[in-house]
Amino acid sequence: MTDLPDHLDLDESDVRVRPGRRGSRPRTKQRPAHSDAVDGFVTGVSRGRYDVLVPPPSRRRRDVERALERGEGETLVAVTARELGRGGVVVGDRVRVVGDLSGGRDALARIVGVVDRTSTLRRSSEDSPGGHERVLVANADQLVVVTALADPAPRPRMVDRCLVAAYDAGMDVLLCLTKADLASPEEFLALYDPLGVPAVVTRREDGHVVGVDELRERVAGRVSVLVGHSGVGKSTLVNALVPDAARAVGHVNAVTGRGRHTSTNAVALALPGGGWVIDTPGVRSFGLAHVEVEDVIGAFPDLAEITTACLPLCTHLPASPGCALDAALAAAPEGERAALGARVDSLRRLLLSRSDDLEGPR
Numbered sequence: 307m308t309d310l311p312d313h314l315d316l317d318e319s320d321v322r323v324r325p326g327r328r329g330s331r332p333r334t335k336q337r338p339a340h341s342d343a344v345d346g347f348v349t350g351v352s353r354g355r356y357d358v359l360v361p362p363p364s365r366r367r368r369d370v371e372r373a374l375e376r377g378e379g380e381t382l383v384a385v386t387a388r389e390l391g392r393g394g395v396v397v398g399d400r401v402r403v404v405g406d407l408s409g410g411r412d413a414l415a416r417i418v419g420v421v422d423r424t425s426t427l428r429r430s431s432e433d434s435p436g437g438h439e440r441v442l443v444a445n446a447d448q449l450v451v452v453t454a455l456a457d458p459a460p461r462p463r464m465v466d467r468c469l470v471a472a473y474d475a476g477m478d479v480l481l482c483l484t485k486a487d488l489a490s491p492e493e494f495l496a497l498y499d500p501l502g503v504p505a506v507v508t509r510r511e512d513g514h515v516v517g518v519d520e521l522r523e524r525v526a527g528r529v530s531v532l533v534g535h536s537g538v539g540k541s542t543l544v545n546a547l548v549p550d551a552a553r554a555v556g557h558v559n560a561v562t563g564r565g566r567h568t569s570t571n572a573v574a575l576a577l578p579g580g581g582w583v584i585d586t587p588g589v590r591s592f593g594l595a596h597v598e599v600e601d602v603i604g605a606f607p608d609l610a611e612i613t614t615a616c617l618p619l620c621t622h623l624p625a626s627p628g629c630a631l632d633a634a635l636a637a638a639p640e641g642e643r644a645a646l647g648a649r650v651d652s653l654r655r656l657l658l659s660r661s662d663d664l665e666g667p668r
């Protein structure tokens with residue numbers, strides 16, 4: 307009689323997960339149980355079912371990265387192995403899947419592992435400061451904050467909060483100011499100039515949206531999360547960037563978000579030239595109670611350097627006694643004081659938007 311190796315009897319219930327801040331990586335008692343697992347990219351999550359893009363069979367061993375970056379392959383429906391827990395897999399996650407990979411109507415694949423994340427965009431639950439937080443999107447490298455210059459009026463406070471969330475996640479930020487045909491962008495741009503945040507300005511002209519080309523260049527080949535209030539023109543931009551987005555997500559119209567306004571489920575849409583935009587229909591801002599002061603200051607290396615001279619518990623806010631930022635301002639040469647002052651003010655504005663959350667429910 308031939309002795310079969312034990313590992314052939316293993317399945318995903320044998321996966322051992324080691325959780326951690328930077329995601330979880332599956333540990334199997336004996337790895338060969340999932341030697342047939344293929345790499346995938348999570349594009350959507352709904353009621354415990356995950357849309358997972360897997361490369362075409364010919365590219366599952368080689369060239370996987372390129373296929374997933376370009377959105378090539380087939381989107382499967384998958385569930386997660388029990389050990390991965392609830393909420394353990396989010397849009398943007400790189401996963402390993404096994405099971406029925408045929409993609410047929412009733413086919414169900416199974417996610418057995420999550421690859422270490424390069425970034426996690428998180429939000430605290432807004433009614434429990436300092437409490438529960440959850441990951442919204444994994445592995446994104448850019449947060450595109452979409453805000454209208456008029457109709458609806460811009461909300462710097464919301465933009466500030468998005469910036470803090472992005473810095474916490476280690477993501478780049480891009481401001482996208484829409485509806486410049488209704489109001490000038492100058493004032494708003496000046497507000498963010500000291501922070502060095504890049505901005506793209508779009509406007510409607512003769513029925514077309516001008517400025518989308520620059521946005522397209524800035525999202526090309528990257529994984530960008532789009533966030534913005536209802537009515538700012540986010541859908542218009544997503545439509546321009548991903549012309550067949552509605553088709554790609556089937557019967558649910560992820561572009562307009564119609565019928566899913568109360569949902570905060572993110573949806574990843576492949577850009578025609580490579581890269582992804584992740585639309586976040588119900589996400590308008592971020593609970594920031596989980597964010598550490600250092601994570602915000604870390605995004606401003608010049609100011610971070612100055613704050614090394616502060617007392618250990620310095621909040622760096624305006625009334626903070628002996629804050630080295632104030633000393634640096636007082637000592638700054640006349641010609642540099644205004645620019646440094648603007649930058650310090652901007653940083654303090656961001657720190658304030660975070661400390662608001664620590665004080666109690668809003």
Ligand SMILES: Nc1nc2c(ncn2[C@@H]2O[C@H](COP(=O)(O)OP(=O)(O)OP(=O)(O)O)[C@@H](O)[C@H]2O)c(=O)[nH]1
Nearest residue numbers: 484485508509510535536537538539540541542562
């Ligand atoms: N004047 C002007 N109107 C615009 C511009 N971009 C979009 N709009 C209009 O603004 C309105 C809202 O645009 P949407 O793209 O639906 O905005 P949204 O942010 O996706 O809003 P929801 O669908 O409610 O989430 C629509 O009537 C658009 O035609 C622009 O650049 N200028």
